[in-house]
Amino acid sequence: xxxxxxxxxxxxxxxxxxxxxxxxxxxxxxxxxxxxxxxxxxxxxxxxxxxxxxxxxxxxxxxxxxxxxxxxxxxxxxxxxxxxxxxxxxxxxxxxxxxxxxxxxxxxxxxxxxxxxxxxx
Amino acid sequence: xxxxxxxxxxxxxxxxxxxxxxxxxxxxxxxxxxxxxxxxxxxxxxxxxxxxxxxxxxxxxxxxxxxxxxxxxxxxxxxxxxxxxxxxxxxxxxxxxxxxxxxxxxxxxxxxxxxxxxxxxxxxxxxxxxxxxxxxxxxxxxxxxxxxxxxxxxxxxxxxxxxxxxxxxxxxxxxxxxxxxxxxxxxxxxxxxxxxxxxxxxxxxxxxxxxxxxxxxxxxxxxxxxxxxxxxxxxxxxxxxxxxxxxxxxxxxxxxxxxxxxxxxxxxxxxxxxxxxxxxxxxxxxxxxxxxxxxxxxxxxxxxxxxxxxxxxxxxxxxxxxxxxxxxxxxxxxxxxxxxxxxxxxxxxxxxxxxxxxxxxxxxxxxxxxxxxxxxxxxxxxxx
Numbered sequence: 001x002x003x004x005x006x007x008x009x010x011x012x013x014x015x016x017x018x019x020x021x022x023x024x025x026x027x028x029x030x031x032x033x034x035x036x037x038x039x040x041x042x043x044x045x046x047x048x049x050x051x052x053x054x055x056x057x058x059x060x061x062x063x064x065x066x067x068x069x070x071x072x073x074x075x076x077x078x079x080x081x082x083x084x085x086x087x088x089x090x091x092x093x094x095x096x097x098x099x100x101x102x103x104x105x106x107x108x109x110x111x112x113x114x115x116x117x118x119x120x121x
Numbered sequence: 122x123x124x125x126x127x128x129x130x131x132x133x134x135x136x137x138x139x140x141x142x143x144x145x146x147x148x149x150x151x152x153x154x155x156x157x158x159x160x161x162x163x164x165x166x167x168x169x170x171x172x173x174x175x176x177x178x179x180x181x182x183x184x185x186x187x188x189x190x191x192x193x194x195x196x197x198x199x200x201x202x203x204x205x206x207x208x209x210x211x212x213x214x215x216x217x218x219x220x221x222x223x224x225x226x227x228x229x230x231x232x233x234x235x236x237x238x239x240x241x242x243x244x245x246x247x248x249x250x251x252x253x254x255x256x257x258x259x260x261x262x263x264x265x266x267x268x269x270x271x272x273x274x275x276x277x278x279x280x281x282x283x284x285x286x287x288x289x290x291x292x293x294x295x296x297x298x299x300x301x302x303x304x305x306x307x308x309x310x311x312x313x314x315x316x317x318x319x320x321x322x323x324x325x326x327x328x329x330x331x332x333x334x335x336x337x338x339x340x341x342x343x344x345x346x347x348x349x350x351x352x353x354x355x356x357x358x359x360x361x362x363x364x365x366x367x368x369x370x371x372x373x374x375x376x377x378x379x380x381x382x383x384x385x386x387x388x389x390x391x392x393x394x395x396x397x398x399x400x401x402x403x404x405x406x407x408x409x410x411x412x413x414x415x416x417x418x419x420x421x422x423x424x425x426x427x428x429x430x431x432x433x434x435x436x437x438x439x440x441x442x443x444x445x446x447x448x449x450x451x452x453x454x455x456x457x458x459x460x461x462x463x464x465x466x467x468x469x470x471x472x473x474x475x476x477x478x479x480x481x482x483x484x485x486x487x488x489x490x491x492x493x494x495x496x497x498x499x500x501x502x503x504x505x
Contacts, residue, residue, distance in 0.1 A: 004251060030252045056271040056372055060259050061316040071256055071263050071318075073367055083253045083367040092319070096274040112255045 001043065003031035011111045016050055016102050018078060019043040029080035050102035051077040052115060059091040070094050074115055088116040124358070126214075126387040127221035129505045131228075132344035132351035133213075135164030135337035136461045141450040142301035144331040145238040149178050152333035153233030154191055160335035164347040166227060171337075173198040173225030175212035177232055179453050188231065198225040205488020206401055207359065208232075209336075209457035210495035214357035216338045226339065230460075233333030234452035241329070250365055259318055261403070262326060264366035264490035266318040269406035271372040273320060275421070280320055282424035283405040284311040287324045287447055289433035290402060294444025296434060296474035301330050302448045325405040327446035327455070334457040336464070341505075352464040352482070352499040356387035359495035366490045373421075376494035377414035377485070385416075388481075388498040392416040395498075396479040397466045398438060399459035401487035402445040408432070411485060412440070415496070439476040442466060456486030456495075463499050480504055 003019070007030075010017040019028040021040040029048075034041045052074040061068050070091035074084050086094040087103070100115035137159035140152045147155075153176065161167055174196040178184035185201030198219050202208050209230055216228035258264065272278045288308055294300035306324065314322035344351035360376030363369045385391050392415055400411045409423035417438060418426040426432075432440035441447075443462040446455040463482035465471050481504055485496040 008251075056267040056274070058263055058266040058270055059319040060257070060263060061318065069257065071258055071267070073267055073372075081367050083256055083258065083365070085256050096271065107255070110255060 003033060007031045011104060011113060014104055016048045016104060016113055017045040018048045020046045027078035027080055029076065029082055049077045052100050054094060054096050054098040054100060055081055056096055057094045074100060084113060084115050087114045124383055124387055126356055127217055128355050128387055129353045130341050131217040131220045131338050132341050132353045133336055133464045134339050134344050134348035134351050135160040136464050137163060137335050138299065138461060139333045141299050141332040142330050143237055144235060147235055149180060149233045149235050150187060150191055152235060153178060153231045156233060156333035156335040157229055157231045160337050164337050166337060168192040168194050170227045171229045172196050173216055173219055173228035175200045175216060175228065175230040177201065177208045177454060179234055204493040206454040206456045207486030207488035207493050207495040209460060210486040210497055211359055213354060213460060213497055217354045217357060220338060220340045228338040229335060230457060231335040232454055232457045235331045236453045237329050237331045253365060261490050262321060263318045265404040265406055266321045267366055268372040268491060269320050272406060275373055278424035281308060282428055283325055284308045285427045286405040286408050287311050290441055290445040290447035292433045293442050293474060294448035297443050297449060300444040300449040301328055327403045327451035330450050330452050332450045332452035334461050336457065336460055350468040352467045353505055354497060355500045355504065356384040356498040358384040361493050363492050364489060369491060375410050375414050375491050377411055380494055380496060381415040384496050384498050390481060395481050395483050397442060397463060397476050397482040398440045399463045399484045400441055401455055401459060401485055402441055402447050403487060407487060408440060442471060442474050442476060459484040459486060460497060467499055467501050
C-alpha cells in the first residue's frame with residue numbers, strides 16, 4: 001500500500017476512503033503505513049461514511065476584495081479528526097458541534113475534500 | 122519510575138540578548154554570535170572555554186556545525202535539535218545532563234534571527250502538509266485560533282479575557298527598555314485591532330522582530346566563581362503531543378499537563394511556590410492554556426484567572442515580566458528569551474520590572490503548533 005498516493009487517487013476518482021485495521025477495527029486518518037500506537041499494518045481502504053461534526057472553526061480574514069474563508073477541524077464519525085472547511089454557508093455561520101457531510105470539490109487540477117452542513121431528513 | 126533529573130547540579134552563569142527588535146544589516150548567525158560573546162563575557166569566559174554547544178538557526182539545518190566554526194571552537198558535545206520554539210528548554214535539559222555526566226564543562230545555548238529585517242514576516246520552519254495545504258491554513262496563526270475557539274466554546278472564555286493577556290504583556294513591556302513595543306495598549310485598542318483569524322486580531326499575535334539570546338551554563342560547583350547570583354536548574358521536562366493541529370488530542374490541553382507535574386516533582390516545588398512565570402506567549406490563548414496546565418488555576422478557568430490585572434505588573438502572579446513575545450521580542454523562536462528573563466529576575470537584574478525577592482522561576486517553551494511543550498524550573502542558591 002502507498003497510503004498518501006492511493007488516498008489521492010481515490011479522491012480523484014470521487015471516493016473518500018479511509019484506512020481501517022482488520023485486526024483492531026480502528027480507523028486511520030491521515031493515511032499511513034500502520035495504525036498509530038498499535039503499529040497494526042493490516043490496513044485496508046474502506047469508504048468513509050462522510051458524516052462528521054465540527055470540532056473547531058475559524059474564519060481567516062483577508063484584505064478586501066479577497067474573501068474571508070472558513071477553516072475547520074472535523075471529527076469524522078469513524079473517529080479520526082481532519083482539517084477541512086465547511087462550504088455552503090457563510091464562514092462565520094459555521095459553529096462547533098455542527099453536523100456536516102463530506103463532499104469532494106474540484107479546485108483546478110486538485111480534488112479537495114470539504115464539508116457542507118448536514119441536510120436533516 | 123521517578124525521573125532522576127540532576128536537580129541543582131547545573132546553573133546559568135551568564136546571559137545576554139542582542140539586536141532585540143530591529144537589527145537591520147545583520148545575518149541571523151551574526152546576531153547569535155554577538156549575543157554569545159556577550160553572555161560568555163558576563164561570566165568572564167570566552168568562546169574557547171566552551172565545549173558544549175547548543176544552537177538553532179532557522180535557515181540553517183546544520184547550524185550547529187556552522188556555529189562551532191563561527192565561534193572557532195571544536196565542541197565535544199553539540200546539539201542542534203528542532204523541536205521548535207521550545208528547542209532551548211530541551212538544550213538546557215541536555216546541557217544539565219551533559220554537565221552532570223562530565224561530558225562538557227561550559228555549555229553555551231544560543232539563538233538568533235533577522236526575520237524582521239530580512240523578510241518582514243514570520244519565518245516558518247514548517248513543511249507544507251499534504252493533508253492541510255488545500256484548505257489554506259494561515260500557519261501558525263490559524264492553528265492557535267482553532268485552539269482559542271475551542272476553549273471559548275468549551276469553557277466560555279471571552280475575547281476580553283484574551284485581551285487581558287495582551288494588555289498585561291504590554292504593561293510589563295512598558296517597564297522594559299529592551300521591549301520592542303512600548304506604547305500604551307488599552308482593552309479598547311485590543312478589541313478594535315484588525316481581525317486575522319477568528320477569534321484573533323493582530324493584537325492576539327506575537328511580534329515579528331529580530332533578536333538574539335545566549336545562555337551559559339556550568340556545573341553548580343563552579344557557578345559561584347563565575348557569577349554573583351547563578352540561576353540553578355532545578356528541573357526540566359518536555360512532552361510531545363502532535364505535529365499538526367488536527368492531530369492534537371484535545372485542543373484545550375497542552376503537553377504541559379504532562380510535563381509540568383513531572384518538573385514540579387523533580388524540583389520538589391509546586392505552582393504556589395513559583396515567584397516568576399515566563400510563558401511562551403506566541404498568541405494570547407497560550408498563557409491561558411499554560412497557566413491551567415501548569416496548575417496555577419483549574420482547567421477552564423484560565424480566562425477568568427488572567428482578568429483584573431492578575432498577571433500584570435502589581436498583580437498576584439508575575440507572568441511574562443519582559444513583555445513576552447506579544448510585546449517584547451519574538452524573532453521566530455522565543456523559548457530562549459523566557460530562560461534569559463527568568464535568570465535575570467532571579468539575579469535581581471530586571472530593573473524597573475524586577476519582581477521583589479524572586480527565588481523560583483519557571484521558563485517555558487512551546488514548539489510547532491502547541492505540539493511540543495517544555496519547561497525549566499530555575500532557583501536561587503537558597504532553593505538548592
